[in-house]
Amino acid sequence: MIPPITEPTSTGNPNTEQFPSSNGRKLGNISGQLNRWSRARVIRSGRKLDRPPVHHQTATQHVDQLPKEINVSITSPSSSSLSSLEDCTLKESDDDDLVAKGKEIYMVSDGSGRTAEHSVNAALGQFEHFMVHRGCSVNTRLFSGINDIERLMEIIMQAAKEDAILIYTLADEKMAASARHACKVWGVSSIDILRPIIDAIASHLGVSPSGLPRGAPGRKFPLTDDYFKRIDAIEFTIKQDDGALPQNLHRADIVIAGVSRSGKTPLSIYLAQKGFKVANVPIVVGIELPKSLYEIDPKKVFALTINPVMLQTIRRERAKSLGFVEDEKSSYAEMVHVREELDYATKIFVQNPTWPVIEVTGKAIEEIAVIVLRLYQDRKQNSSIPVISRIY
Structure with missing residues (x-):
C-alpha cells in the first residue's frame, strides 16, 4: 500500500x-x-x-x-x-x-x-x-x-x-x-x-528530444562566454550593493536609485543573473547622493518609487526581523519619516527628468525587471520611448 x-x-x-x-x-x-x-x-x-x-x-x-x-x-x-x-x-x-x-x-x-x-x-x-x-x-x-x-x-x-x-x-x-x-x-x-x-x-x-531533465548526469553544460559574463555581473552587483563603491558606478550597465526597502537589491540581483552589471544607490534624507551618480550616463539610471503605506508595512516587518521594538526611538518605519523620504526622493527625480520613475507597488521583481530592460534596450538602440516624466 x-x-x-x-x-x-x-x-x-x-x-x-x-x-x-x-x-x-x-x-x-x-x-x-x-x-x-x-x-x-x-x-x-x-x-x-x-x-x-x-x-x-x-x-x-x-x-x-x-x-x-x-x-x-x-x-x-x-x-x-x-x-x-x-x-x-x-x-x-x-x-x-x-x-x-x-x-x-x-x-x-x-x-x-x-x-x-x-x-x-x-x-x-x-x-x-x-x-x-x-x-x-x-x-x-x-x-x-x-x-x-x-x-x-x-x-x-x-x-x-x-x-x-x-x-x-x-x-x-x-x-x-x-x-x-x-x-x-x-x-x-x-x-x-x-x-x-x-x-x-x-x-x-527535425530532431528528437533527449528526454533528460536539466541537471541530469547525462547532460553537459559547456562553460560559455555568457556563463562567465553572468558570474562577473553577479560578483560586481554584490560588491556594489546599497551604495558601496560609488566610484565604480561608471562600470555599471544599470544603476537603480530609490529609498530603503523599495526593492533595489532583489531587482539588482535578478538583473545580474541575466548578465547585467547593476549598482544600486539608496536615497536617504540628509545624506547627499554620490557625485558619480550625476556624472555617469543618465540613460543607465532608473528610479524606484513605492506607495507609502506599503513601504511602511515592509519597513515594520524589517524592523521586527532585526529585533527592533516599538518603543525604541527610531523613525525608520514611522509614516511621517516614510513620507518625508519619498517626498525627498521625488524632488531628486524631478531634478533628473531623464531618469525613468518606476512604480513598484504590487509588482513582482520579474515585472519590474521587464520594465527596466525594455527601457534599457530602447535607450541603447536609441529608440523612441514614452515621456520620461511618466511613472511606469
Whole structure:
C-alpha cells in the first residue's frame, strides 16, 4: 500500500508560507503574495477555518487500466489517511450560505520545478480578483526531483484525494505518459506544460528530444562566454550593493536609485543573473547622493518609487526581523519619516527628468525587471520611448 502524502513539500519560494488551520495543523505552502489579502479578510471578518468533508475515492477498480511500466500497488485510501487530509473552507460570518473552499494545485517536476512554479504564479496573477473578492485561497505544492514512477503515482493519488489539479514538467516521455494515464484513470485534472513546446520544437528542428531533465548526469553544460559574463555581473552587483563603491558606478550597465526597502537589491540581483552589471544607490534624507551618480550616463539610471503605506508595512516587518521594538526611538518605519523620504526622493527625480520613475507597488521583481530592460534596450538602440516624466 502506498503511504499517503500528508506533509506538503516546500516550494522554495520566499513568498510562500504555511497557512494554519483551526486545529493548529498546517495546510501546506500557500503563495503569500497571492493570498495576503484573503488572509486579511479572514481575520477582519471573524471567519474561521473548518475541515470540509472529504470525498472518498476508490482507485482499485482502475488498477488494471494503468500502463505496464507502472509497477506499483494501489489500494483504496484508508479512513485514517483521509482524516489527515485537510483543506481550507472559509465561511462568511454574515452569510452562512457563502462558502469558499481552498483549491489545491500540485506542481510536479523531474528537475528543480522552476518552470512549473513560474508558470503557475504567472497564471494565478490573473485570478487575484477571484481570491480577494471571494476569499478563496489557493494552495500550491511543488514536488521537485521526481524521477521514479512509484513516487509519481503517490503524488497523483494524493492529488485525487484532495481534488487537486496536477501541473507537471516531465522531460522523460514515459514518465509524462504515465502521469497522463494515471490522471485520466483517477479523474485528476492535469496539464503537461513542456510536452506541446517540446513536440513543436522537435518538429521544427527535425530532431528528437533527449528526454533528460536539466541537471541530469547525462547532460553537459559547456562553460560559455555568457556563463562567465553572468558570474562577473553577479560578483560586481554584490560588491556594489546599497551604495558601496560609488566610484565604480561608471562600470555599471544599470544603476537603480530609490529609498530603503523599495526593492533595489532583489531587482539588482535578478538583473545580474541575466548578465547585467547593476549598482544600486539608496536615497536617504540628509545624506547627499554620490557625485558619480550625476556624472555617469543618465540613460543607465532608473528610479524606484513605492506607495507609502506599503513601504511602511515592509519597513515594520524589517524592523521586527532585526529585533527592533516599538518603543525604541527610531523613525525608520514611522509614516511621517516614510513620507518625508519619498517626498525627498521625488524632488531628486524631478531634478533628473531623464531618469525613468518606476512604480513598484504590487509588482513582482520579474515585472519590474521587464520594465527596466525594455527601457534599457530602447535607450541603447536609441529608440523612441514614452515621456520620461511618466511613472511606469
